[in-house]
Amino acid sequence: MTRKIKVLQLQNRYNVNASDLAEQVIQGLPTQTYEVTTVFLRGRPKPGEPESRAARSVYFDLSSASTKGLRLKALWLLYRHCRAQGYDAVIAHRFKPINMMMLLNLVLRIPACVGVLHGLGEYDRPYRRWESRALISKAWRMVGVSRAVCDDLINSGAGFKPYNVRQINNAIDISRAERLQHPKPQARQLLGLPEDAFVIGTIGRLVPAKGHVQLLEAFSEIKDDYPQALLAIIGEGRLRQEMEAIIQARQLGGRVRLLGAKDDALQYVRAYDVFVMSSVSEGLPLALLEGMSARLPVVGSDIDSMRPILEDSGGRTYPAGQPMLLAERLREIVLLTPQERAKEGQRTYEYLCRAHAIEDFRKQYRDLLEEMLSNGKRNHE
Known part of the structure; x- marks a missing residue:
């Protein structure tokens, strides 16, 4: 033998x-x-x-x-x-x-x-x-x-x-991801998110490299114009206290949900209407691919590891560390019709299947x- x-x-x-x-x-x-x-x-x-x-x-x-x-x-x-x-x-x-x-x-x-x-x-x-x-x-x-x-x-x-x-x-194992993902109403119920909100979401540890502070700043710029919008972050880490202080200082209470760490966080990703990756440093962010697996529009910083993915998938980019420009990308997504968002999300999904299966x-x-x-x-x- x-x-x-x-x-x-x-x-x-x-x-x-x-x-x-x-x-x-x-x-x-x-x-x-x-x-x-x-x-x-x-x-x-x-x-x-x-x-x-x-x-x-x-x-x-x-x-x-x-x-x-x-x-x-x-x-x-x-x-x-x-x-x-x-x-x-x-x-x-x-x-x-x-x-x-x-x-x-x-x-x-x-x-x-x-x-x-x-x-x-x-x-x-x-x-x-x-x-x-x-x-x-x-x-x-x-x-x-x-x-x-x-x-x-x-x-x-x-x-x-x-x-x-x-x-x-x-x-990522796309078929497994899709099997795990709860339908939007159930995912929102499990996370305690309102059914009728427009949810801007992300997944990532609460550490400086993930750029969550800039995401909070960007969201604070649009929150008054879009009262139905809500920011949800799955993840835990050493920046929680700092982020909680920002939420309080910018009067974001009730509009930002720090949801903590979740096992197999991708099972909740369909609770989101758009997936945001605000990182200032990454190798290749699996969370971004997980957002694509849910057929979501994606927005991310233009760091070297994400720019080619976002460009090739038809996602939206902004200069890393520039929350005002991130706010503009978020405005663009919020103003799309549901049909336009679905089309954009389908495009990211098809890219995922081609390049990251x-x-x-x-x-x-x-x-x-x-x-x-x-x-x-x-x-x-």
């Missing part, structure tokens, strides 16, 4: 949920051909929490401090594990796991190594660029989750070139691994 191809998927910390794209990579690798082990450097599931769908999950359960600085303990544990398992391929997500595997692969010589970068600016620091140039080898391919991330990698000066960088867009995502990772393993085999012959 032919030996299965052994794949290590390395993640910094435990985070397994239905929309986790690392899990979707696994789902795209046939179990009759591949045997995947997921290693989490930090954390482990609590009772009742899901495990990876990999054939095997390993939890190093390291502290945060152990994955900083020299990381000797983490490197030693990972080295011993890889030596014992004899992996044929590695998929490492985000900078720290990628950097650790680049160091260890000087000795391990795993022939097919994929590094997945989700954000911008990972190689802004000079020492990271220098180290990457020293460690990068023919065994490595870097995946950027959007056009902006790929461009950032290639232009970083860290040794990444068009031949060793691949764009594989982040994706989960089936294509899985296939692209499978094809990349097959290509790299085939090249590695030829190089050893």
Whole structure:
């Protein structure tokens, strides 16, 4: 019987949920051909929490401090594990796991190594660029989750070139999203939103990068002109108190709903009439794709990671950090007829199906691994 191809998927910390794209990579690798082990450097599931769908999950359960600085303990544990398992391929997500595997692969010589970068600016620091140039080898391919991330990698000066960088867009399981989404009346009832309101909505942690403060400022500009409009934000985070103070100071009480964190927040997205992504920094925002899956018109900032998506989907953009211009985009949406909004939402949905379908995502990772393993085999012959 032919030996299965052994794949290590390395993640910094435990985070397994239905929309986790690392899990979707696994789902795209046939179990009759591949045997995947997921290693989490930090954390482990609590009772009742899901495990990876990999054939095997390993939890190093390291502290945060152990994955900083020299990381000797983490490197030693990972080295011993890889030596014992004899992996044929590695998929490492985000900078720290990628950097650790680049160091260890000087000795391990795993022939097919994929590094997945989700954000911008990972190689802004000079020492990271220098180290990457020293460690990068023919065994490595870097995946950027959007056009902006790929461009950032290639232009970083860290040794990444068009031949060793691949764009594989982040994706969502569209059919699953649609199955989960409650109809508008039910979604509004579950969130405690009025049936007759015009709901401007978003999903995202309450942190500065998401630009929620600018969204509040933009909404305050239009609230008096459109008394039926309401702003709803699903998410939790350290800016809640600051946002609550702004709501009070701008007399937005009753017009802005901070709904807190929700499991599988996309199930509520049809409660919205328009989806807004006011981020000032993103890799590729899955929440924006979730808004598209509900056939909603979308508005977002023109940061590098979102501009191409919004332009290609027919969404509306505004200059990041400019709440007055965001207010103008919101006015445009509010003034559309229901038929015009539905047409705009259908256009975003059709783009989503073309560019961010989960089936294509899985296939692209499978094809990349097959290509790299085939090249590695030829190089050893």
